[in-house]
Structure formats: C-alpha cells, structure tokens
Amino acid sequence: MSSINQHSFRPGQEDREIFLLFELEEMMYAIDCEKIIEIAPLVTLKALSDKGASFAGFFNYRGQVVSVIDLCRLLTGRPCRMRLSTRIILTEYTSHDGESYISGLMTEGVTEIIRKERKAFLSSNIGASPYISGIMMENGKIIQYIDIKTLPDRINVMALVKDADISETS
Numbered sequence: 001m002s003s004i005n006q007h008s009f010r011p012g013q014e015d016r017e018i019f020l021l022f023e024l025e026e027m028m029y030a031i032d033c034e035k036i037i038e039i040a041p042l043v044t045l046k047a048l049s050d051k052g053a054s055f056a057g058f059f060n061y062r063g064q065v066v067s068v069i070d071l072c073r074l075l076t077g078r079p080c081r082m083r084l085s086t087r088i089i090l091t092e093y094t095s096h097d098g099e100s101y102i103s104g105l106m107t108e109g110v111t112e113i114i115r116k117e118r119k120a121f122l123s124s125n126i127g128a129s130p131y132i133s134g135i136m137m138e139n140g141k142i143i144q145y146i147d148i149k150t151l152p153d154r155i156n157v158m159a160l161v162k163d164a165d166i167s168e169t170s
Helices: 071-076 151-155 157-161
Strands: 017-024 027-032 036-041 055-061 064-070 087-094 100-107 110-116 132-138 141-146
Touching: 017 071, 027 071, 055 100, 064 071, 071 100, 110 132
Parallel strands: 027 141, 064 100
Antiparallel strands: 017 027, 017 110, 036 087, 055 064, 087 100, 132 141
C-alpha cells in the first residue's frame, strides 16, 4: 500500500482523487492520499504523558523523528486498539512557516482506497468536529473527510515534540 498514488483504477477515473478510508466506531472517514508517504504497521512509540490526549508518541522513521496523532482518541475519545487493521499513516506536511516534516496518524480500521471527485464531499459546517472538513454518502454510509494538510497545525504537533527527549528513540 505504500505506492497509493500509483494505484491503477478503471478507465474514466483519471480526474478523480484518491482517498484512504478507515472506520472508527461504525463511522467511515476519508483522508486524501496526495500527502501520504507510507502506511506502516504499528510500531512501539515513545510516549510523552504530559503532551495531550491525542498525542500517541513519536518514533524514529529512517532517521527522522515522527510525532504520531491518535486519530481514534481525537475523533472518538478512546485510544486506538491494537488490531491487525491498526496502522500509522505517514504523511508529508509543510507548516505555515515553510518547514517540512513527516507526521504520523495512528488509526484502526484502515481498509481500502477509493477514487472520488473532491467536490463529492460537501462542506461540513455542522460543528460536530473541527477536524471534519466535508461529508458524503457512499453505498448508504456517511463518509467524513479529514483534511490532513491542516490537521497538524490544528493540534500543534511540532510543539509537542520540540523539547522532548528523543535520545531513547530507535
């Protein structure tokens, strides 16, 4: 799955974007695959207990410190369960000041990818969650869109690990 952006689809879908789907508490969520670097299996994270409930920890990814957000806790209030479908989605992120880094999103229920036009997601101003940017219906299910380009800023991910002791990270 690490080559999501090169995945082949049926003819006629070239103008559509690729979205990764995952399910939490019987709700479907989608994130744009444009910035996904890799979908990795769960690894041991170095935890920082005083850094907020949605911060799962960090780890060394090919020599770079990667902070990991627990999407399950962020969206449902409970931590991710250790399941076969639990993954860390590694995404490329550029902050508002131009700094580039990799951010991790830990979630369970990572199941499939779909191709859709972005306009299929209707603007979501219903106030359910500040992290949901749009919604759509697919096969009788509501799919909520999370804009991962803005998520790290909303949580202030880099502030979580700037002063962290990473000497034990492997």
